[in-house]
Amino acid sequence: MKLATFTEGGRTRIGVVEDDRIADVSAVDPSIPADMTAFLKLGPAGRAALDRALASAPRRPLAEVRLEAPVLRPGKFLAVGLNFADHIKELGAATPAFPSTFAKTTSCINGPYDPVHRPRVSDTLDYEGELGMVIGRRCRHVPKERALEVVAGYVVVNDLTVREWVNLTPQVVIPKSFDTTGPFGPWITTADAVPDPQALAIRTTVNGEIRQSSSTAEMIFGCADLIALLSQAVTLEPGDVITTGTPPGVGEGFAPKRYLQPGDVVRVEIDGLGHIENPVIAEPQATCFIED
Numbered sequence: 001m002k003l004a005t006f007t008e009g010g011r012t013r014i015g016v017v018e019d020d021r022i023a024d025v026s027a028v029d030p031s032i033p034a035d036m037t038a039f040l041k042l043g044p045a046g047r048a049a050l051d052r053a054l055a056s057a058p059r060r061p062l063a064e065v066r067l068e069a070p071v072l073r074p075g076k077f078l079a080v081g082l083n084f085a086d087h088i089k090e091l092g093a094a095t096p097a098f099p100s101t102f103a104k105t106t107s108c109i110n111g112p113y114d115p116v117h118r119p120r121v122s123d124t125l126d127y128e129g130e131l132g133m134v135i136g137r138r139c140r141h142v143p144k145e146r147a148l149e150v151v152a153g154y155v156v157v158n159d160l161t162v163r164e165w166v167n168l169t170p171q172v173v174i175p176k177s178f179d180t181t182g183p184f185g186p187w188i189t190t191a192d193a194v195p196d197p198q199a200l201a202i203r204t205t206v207n208g209e210i211r212q213s214s215s216t217a218e219m220i221f222g223c224a225d226l227i228a229l230l231s232q233a234v235t236l237e238p239g240d241v242i243t244t245g246t247p248p249g250v251g252e253g254f255a256p257k258r259y260l261q262p263g264d265v266v267r268v269e270i271d272g273l274g275h276i277e278n279p280v281i282a283e284p285q286a287t288c289f290i291e292d
Contacts (some may be wrong), residue, residue, distance in 0.1 A: 002274075003153065004187035005036050005072060008065040014039055015096050016054055016185050020062050025239035036071045036188070039240030040136050040152050059074040063093075069109050070155060070188045071134060076240040077104040077182065078230060079159060083220050083245025090253030098276065099221045099229055104159070104243075105177040106186075112185030112276035116160060117283040118262050119178050124163040125260045125280070128246035129212050129268035132157040133223055134188050135240040147227035150236065150269065153188035154197060156276050157243040158204075158268050163252050163259070179287070184241065192261045197223045201271040202247060206264055214247030221245075 002017035008024075013034035015022040026032050032049055033039045039046050081100040082088050088095050110116065118125045136152025160181035166172055197216060204212035216222075221229075226242060251258040260266065262282045269275035289291075 001190040001193060002187040003036065003070065003190065004185070005070050006065040007068060008060060013069060016050070016057075017062065018249040021059040022062055023057040023059055025050055025057045028053040028057045035086055037074070040238035042133075043137070044204055046270070060151055067113060067186050068111050068133055069183070070185050071239045073106050073109065074239050074241045075192055075237050076234065077106050077109070077238065077243075078102075079176065079243045080221065080245045084214065084218050084247045085220060086214075086248035087246055087253075088217070090250070092142050093167050095220070097224060101230065102172050102176065104182055105173065108177045108179060108182035110180045110183035110278070111140065112156070112278075114183060114278060115180065115185065115264070116260075116280045117178070117180045117287070118260060118280050119162060120283045122162050122164045123259060124253040124257075125181075126161045126163050127204055127206065127211070127260060127266045127268075128159040128250055129163060129202055130157040130159050130218070130243045130246050131156060131200060131202060131216050131223075132241055132243040133197070133227070135236045135242070136191070136238055138235065138237050140235045140272065142230040142231040142236075144224045144226055144228045147224035148197070149192065150227060151191045152238065154270075154273055155184045155188055155241070156268050156270050156273050157182075157184040157263070158266060158276060158278065159243055183276055183278050184243075185276055186274050194272060194286060198216060200273070203269045204249065205267045206258075206260070210252070212247050213250035216244070219245060219256075220248060220281060238254040
């Protein structure tokens with residue numbers, strides 16, 4: 001099943017994507033939460049209500065709605081760096097013995113097809129195609145062998161990074177959190193539709209040119225490892241998002257470096273999960289607190 005958050009007719013709610021249409025389940029059952037996090041918190045009861053509504057829900061063409069980030073504002077947006085050996089090599093970094101984890105601020109979240117801003121303060125915006133997990137159950141100290149049980153589903157993520165700022169600060173939260181630099185989606189592919197999250201091909205293209213092509217099988221720390229580790233430190237909750245690291249081929253790894261420019265279009269695709277595609281634009285003047 002593909003769970004999406006969409007806007008149509010001035011209203012934002014959740015729905016189920018089927019081919020090129022979306023089932024508007026709340027039109028049948030208004031008790032189904034419009035917010036994805038609230039829906040996930042209902043657990044099996046929410047899924048049962050959705051399944052019942054799905055049978056008679058009106059279908060709308062995807063082309064007539066706006067797909068939003070599936071979770072509009074996760075409680076936590078956690079991320080992992082340096083999780084593919086060839087990516088570590090291209091950056092000249094050391095292989096971590098322990099996952100390199102950090103958080104992204106949720107204000108960076110962006111829709112799966114919305115524009116990404118090339119910041120006015122830097123021309124070093126870089127792409128990072130990644131697999132993301134959406135947590136479906138509140139949990140703590142999850143054993144690795146049961147870790148995937150807490151995953152509601154999987155998403156496609158572009159963990160965009162302002163490279164210049166990585167070199168200006170000893171931590172990466174802000175370089176990873178510029179406004180608009182956290183697009184993900186296009187929907188949540190539920191865990192029951194993903195037999196093995198460590199067997200997914202992932203590709204990133206810029207203007208149609210393949211820049212990244214790998215598989216989640218190449219991760220140093222797999223999805224279950226990351227959940228088991230992170231849940232030792234924090235309680236994971238429904239709607240939290242964990243993104244799992246990027247393969248080689250980022251702009252920083254080229255000589256000369258190939259950062260994103262206004263006019264570029266970045267597409268990240270993961271087999272079985274769909275794709276996100278974001279045009280790059282110059283940061284609009286309207287983002288200024290005081291306009292010139």
